[in-house]
Amino acid sequence: MEILKSASAGTLESSDCLVTVEPGSGVSLELSSSVMNQYGRQIKATVLETLQRLGVENAAVTVVDKGALDCTLKARVECAVFRSCDASASNIPWGGAVR
Amino acid sequence: MIKRPKPERFRLRRTMMFMNAQKPGLIKDAYIYGCDSIMLDLEDAVAENQKDAARFSLYHALTTIDYGSTEVIVRINGLDTPHWQEDIRVCVAGGADGIRIAKCESAQDVHTVEAAVEAAEKEFGVEVGRTLLMAALESPKGILNAYEICAASQRMFGVAISGGDFRKCMQTTFQRDGVDMLAARGQMLIAARAAGIQCFDTVFTNLDDEEGFRAEVLQNKAMGFDGKSLINPKQIRFVHEVFAPTEKEIRQAEKIVRAFEEQSKAGVGVFTVDGKMIDVAFIPGARRTLRLAKACGMYEGDLV
Numbered sequence: 001m002e003i004l005k006s007a008s009a010g011t012l013e014s015s016d017c018l019v020t021v022e023p024g025s026g027v028s029l030e031l032s033s034s035v036m037n038q039y040g041r042q043i044k045a046t047v048l049e050t051l052q053r054l055g056v057e058n059a060a061v062t063v064v065d066k067g068a069l070d071c072t073l074k075a076r077v078e079c080a081v082f083r084s085c086d087a088s089a090s091n092i093p094w095g096g097a098v099r
Numbered sequence: 100m101i102k103r104p105k106p107e108r109f110r111l112r113r114t115m116m117f118m119n120a121q122k123p124g125l126i127k128d129a130y131i132y133g134c135d136s137i138m139l140d141l142e143d144a145v146a147e148n149q150k151d152a153a154r155f156s157l158y159h160a161l162t163t164i165d166y167g168s169t170e171v172i173v174r175i176n177g178l179d180t181p182h183w184q185e186d187i188r189v190c191v192a193g194g195a196d197g198i199r200i201a202k203c204e205s206a207q208d209v210h211t212v213e214a215a216v217e218a219a220e221k222e223f224g225v226e227v228g229r230t231l232l233m234a235a236l237e238s239p240k241g242i243l244n245a246y247e248i249c250a251a252s253q254r255m256f257g258v259a260i261s262g263g264d265f266r267k268c269m270q271t272t273f274q275r276d277g278v279d280m281l282a283a284r285g286q287m288l289i290a291a292r293a294a295g296i297q298c299f300d301t302v303f304t305n306l307d308d309e310e311g312f313r314a315e316v317l318q319n320k321a322m323g324f325d326g327k328s329l330i331n332p333k334q335i336r337f338v339h340e341v342f343a344p345t346e347k348e349i350r351q352a353e354k355i356v357r358a359f360e361e362q363s364k365a366g367v368g369v370f371t372v373d374g375k376m377i378d379v380a381f382i383p384g385a386r387r388t389l390r391l392a393k394a395c396g397m398y399e400g401d402l403v
Contacts, residue, residue: 009152015124071159072123079155088151090185094158094192095223099100 001085003059009079010068017068019047019076021084024060027051033065046070050077054097100162103171106196106231108256110170111135111394112297113326113342114335115259119144120173121153126160129169132332133339135394136170141186142177142201150182154189161193172233174199178208184215190230191219197231197256202264204240209251216254233257233299237264242283249294258291259328260284262301275311277318288323297325306331316341343395344388352388355381356402 008020017033031044043065050073051059061077068076078098082088092098114134118125120141129137139160145153157173173195175186179202190198200212212232220227232254236242242265249258260283266272271279284300291298300319303312312334319327320341327338344352354372359382362370369378392398 009155013122013124015127016122068123069127069163071163072127072156075123075152075155075159079152082155083151089181092154092185092189094189098155098158099162 001054001056001081001087003056003081003084004086005084007080007083009083010072010076012064012066014066015068015072017063017065017073017076019073019080020062021056021077021080022060022062023058025058027056027058028060030060030062031065032063034067035065042070043068043073046073047077050074051081053099054078054081056081101165101194103161103166103194103196105226105229106170108231108254109297111390112170112257112299113391113394114329114338115172115299115326116329116332116335117144117174117302119153120157120160121145121149123156123160126156127164130164130166132335134169134329134332134335135326136172136196137166138172138174138199138328139195140174141182142174150176154185158189158193161190161195170196172197172199174201174235175212177202178211183212187212187215188219188222191216191225192223194225195230197233199259200232200234201261202237202241203234203248204236204238205244206247206251209234209248209255213252213254228254230254231256233259235259235261236283236287237261238268239265242286245287245290246293249290249296255294255296257297257299257325258287259299260287260301263304265301273305275314277315284322284324292323298323300324300327302328302330303334304330306333313337339395342391343397344392346397348388349392349398352385352392353398353400353402355385356389359385360402 003021003023006022010016010018012018047063112135115136115138116134117138117140118129120139139157141153173190175198176182216230217227233256234248266279288298303315316338355377358372386403389398389403
């Protein structure tokens with residue numbers, strides 16, 4: 001998917017994260033987390049995997065994590081990417097690229 | 100991916116707790132409270148501009164979190180919104196046990212949802228008929244059409260009243276003796292029993308009014324409800340206590356089921372237990388009592 005405009009999803013509440021995607025060249029990830037030391041690498045891997053699954057090749061991604069589980073990270077990244085393409089409201093490929 | 104077992108149309112549903120599907124902190128461990136069902140909400144709890152985000156969050160919760168034997172129902176947005184079709188797709192794709200139809204007013208509403216559910220089941224390779232339905236009656240029209248709604252589909256397992264909206268329509272407010280909703284509750288119960296499905300009461304929203312909550316739960320039980328919708332885990336225990344069967348009821352049910360199994364093996368259809376006539380018609384009720392007793396930790400036998 002092509003990141004067409006800046007979009008974000010999520011909150012800064014506990015167990016959540018705020019993901020922002022912007023147009024970029026190549027994929028860059030800026031991560032801050034309340035559990036950086038314990039889970040930083042895993043969070044990064046989950047975010048990058050999710051972007052890859054969605055076919056995002058160019059994006060500047062910012063994640064502010066407040067202790068989100070993997071399933072929440074995925075949900076927020078996906079929502080931000082679909083929002084940036086104005087495609088978040090219907091016909092989501094549940095079980096396909098979103099899984 | 101978590102594969103949930105095939106939903107049971109008739110199971111124990113004393114407590115159904117509402118959770119905002121958009122809040123990861125709430126839904127990640129919702130099963131620990133021990134309610135019979137959780138109701139992940141895509142409707143009123145989710146702000147209009149977060150409906151999309153709630154669906155992504157719901158999908159991953161349904162496919163990742165092991166809710167164990169807690170039933171997982173999703174409340175979808177009303178048929179007068181642009182959201183309900185995608186809500187149904189995500190529920191079916193994620194493997195929710197059932198869908199609660201908000202603001203249901205006619206059998207046609209149930210049929211509309213059922214058609215979309217069936218289309219989604221085919222789209223996502225889910226067994227057709229797996230996804231159960233229940234309806235929330237929130238308006239006078241919904242109450243008047245309660246029977247046709249209850250009987251509208253083989254997927255329907257229950258019906259619930261939504262007090263907030265209904266009281267507004269009726270130009271009344273919460274009354275401690277329940278007179279504000281007496282007729283509506285009664286009509287809905289009769290319709291549900293006539294159609295052979297379950298019936299659930301509305302939420303009690305004033306968490307500081309413990310006495311009022313207890314009175315309402317006792318009245319629910321006396322009227323014949325199967326269970327109640329809840330908004331807070333602290334409400335669960337009392338409902339489970341009130342809806343538990345008595346020792347006497349359990350012993351009686353055990354005797355009936357045991358006698359039935361013995362007699363039917365011997366080819367006998369009607370017989371007596373403690374001087375009362377018993378035939379096959381008594382068995383579902385007796386089994387229901389035993390299942391309820393087992394869930395309440397009051398029966399450890401193997402008849403159910």
